[in-house]
Amino acid sequence: MKELIKNQISNEIFEKINLLEKEKNQEKQKIIAQDIINELDIPYFTPYEAYDNEGDIFIAMSYKPNKYSIEDAHWSGKHDVYLSSDDIHIEDEDVLKELKD
Secondary structure, three states: OHHHHHOOOOHHHHHHHHHHHHOOOHHHHHHHHHHHHHHOOOOOEEEEEEEOOOOOEEEEEEEOOOOOOHHHHHHHOOOOEEEEOOEEEEOOHHHHHHHHO
C-alpha cells in the first residue's frame, strides 16, 4: 500500500511537504498545505490538513471506504495516512488492506 501511494506522489509534492514542515508561519502553512492538497490525486484517498500538538499543519489522507470521517481522525489524532518529506506513514496497513478488499 505504501509503495502504491508513494508512486503517485511527485518529487515536487515531496519538496512542498518539506517546505511545509520548515515553515513556522501558520498562515503560510495553510497556503502551502492547500496547494499540496490540490495537487494530490490518489484514488481512494481524500487528503486534508491535520494539526500536530504545536498547531503546525501536516498533510493526512483518509481512505474513502473507511467508516470513520476526517472529523473523527482530527478528534482521535489517528489518521489513515500522513505524509512527511521523507516517508509515508500508515496508521494500520492491515486495516487499509481489509477496507480495500
